[in-house]
Amino acid sequence: MSASADHSPLGKAVRYADQYDPALLFPIPRAPQRAQLGITGQPGFFGADLWTAFELSWLNARGKPQVAIAHIMVPCESTHIVESKSFKLYLNSFNGTRIGDAQEVQRRIQADVSAALWQGGPVRASASVRLIAPEDFDREAVHELDGLSLDRLDIDCDVYEQPAPELLTAVFDEQPVEETLTSRLLKSNCPVTGQPDWGSVQIRYAGPQIDQAGLLRYIISFRNHNDFHEHCVERMFMDIWQRCRPAKLSVTARYTRRGGLDINPWRTSHPAKPPANVRTARQ
Incomplete structure (x- = not known):
C-alpha cells in the first residue's frame, strides 16, 4: 500500500525476514514533494535514481550462500519511489531463500521494484537491474565526480x-x-x-x-x-x-x-x- 514515510519501517524496530517477500517493499508517492516545487503531472525533466546494493545474498539450489552487488536504475518518471529501509528489508528476505541462479534473482528484483514504483498502475518504464558477480568485483571502479x-x-x-x-x-x-x-x-x-x-x-x-x-x-x-x-x-x-x-x-x-x-x-x-x-x- 502506498502511504507517507511515517507509515514505513523507517526509524522503527522491525523483524528481519530471511525468506523472499516482495510485500516488504514500501512505495512512497513522488507527487506531494513535487507539488511543493510547482511540479504537477509529468515533470519537466528527465533522469533516474541510481541505486547500489552491496548486501545481496541468497542460497543456491544446494543451499550454498551466493553474493552479488546490484546496480538498480529507477526511472524518475515513476509515480513512486521505494523507501530505502524497506528495500534493505526486501533484499534481506533473499538471504534464506533457495533460488536457481543469479538471473532469477535479477528477474525477481526487476519485476518487484517495477511494480512498486508504479503502485497498481501500468508499468510505463521498468527499473533496470544488473548484478555484479564476485569474480567481477575487482572491476568496480572508484572515481570522484568530474568538474x-x-x-x-x-x-x-x-x-x-x-x-x-x-x-x-x-x-x-x-x-x-x-x-x-x-x-x-x-x-x-x-x-x-x-x-x-x-x-x-x-x-x-x-x-x-x-x-x-x-x-x-x-x-x-x-x-x-x-x-x-x-x-x-x-x-x-x-x-x-x-x-x-x-x-x-x-x-x-x-x-x-x-x-x-x-x-x-x-x-x-x-x-x-x-x-x-x-x-x-x-x-
Missing part, C-alpha cells in the same frame, strides 16, 4: 536550515558559458530519523554563468534540511533552472551508503545517457 570543485572557494557561510534559492545568481548580460561544477559539501537529513545524509553533487550546465560562491552557499544551505535524496536533487534542479535560467542543466548527487545501500539521483533538462553508476571514495 571544477567549488570547495576551493574561501567563503563565509551562515545559512544551514533550509535550501536558500535566493543565494543563486547568474550573469545574464554576458556571453553564455558551459561548465561542470562539483562539491563534496552536500549534506541533508533523513526526514524520518533525522540521521545525516552525506553526499557529493555535480552540476553541468550551459547558459548564463552562475555565480560560484552563491552556488556553493546554496548547496551548503541544505545542511540541516530534512528530505529524501531524490527530493533534494529535484529541488536543486528546479531552483537552479528557475533562478539561473540555463539552456541546459544536469544535476547529479552521490550519497554515501547506509545499511549497504547508496542512492544517487540524476536529473537533466534534456534526454541524455545516464551517468555511470561509479562510486566515489566516500561511498
Whole structure:
C-alpha cells in the first residue's frame, strides 16, 4: 500500500525476514514533494535514481550462500519511489531463500521494484537491474565526480536550515558559458530519523554563468534540511533552472551508503545517457 514515510519501517524496530517477500517493499508517492516545487503531472525533466546494493545474498539450489552487488536504475518518471529501509528489508528476505541462479534473482528484483514504483498502475518504464558477480568485483571502479570543485572557494557561510534559492545568481548580460561544477559539501537529513545524509553533487550546465560562491552557499544551505535524496536533487534542479535560467542543466548527487545501500539521483533538462553508476571514495 502506498502511504507517507511515517507509515514505513523507517526509524522503527522491525523483524528481519530471511525468506523472499516482495510485500516488504514500501512505495512512497513522488507527487506531494513535487507539488511543493510547482511540479504537477509529468515533470519537466528527465533522469533516474541510481541505486547500489552491496548486501545481496541468497542460497543456491544446494543451499550454498551466493553474493552479488546490484546496480538498480529507477526511472524518475515513476509515480513512486521505494523507501530505502524497506528495500534493505526486501533484499534481506533473499538471504534464506533457495533460488536457481543469479538471473532469477535479477528477474525477481526487476519485476518487484517495477511494480512498486508504479503502485497498481501500468508499468510505463521498468527499473533496470544488473548484478555484479564476485569474480567481477575487482572491476568496480572508484572515481570522484568530474568538474571544477567549488570547495576551493574561501567563503563565509551562515545559512544551514533550509535550501536558500535566493543565494543563486547568474550573469545574464554576458556571453553564455558551459561548465561542470562539483562539491563534496552536500549534506541533508533523513526526514524520518533525522540521521545525516552525506553526499557529493555535480552540476553541468550551459547558459548564463552562475555565480560560484552563491552556488556553493546554496548547496551548503541544505545542511540541516530534512528530505529524501531524490527530493533534494529535484529541488536543486528546479531552483537552479528557475533562478539561473540555463539552456541546459544536469544535476547529479552521490550519497554515501547506509545499511549497504547508496542512492544517487540524476536529473537533466534534456534526454541524455545516464551517468555511470561509479562510486566515489566516500561511498
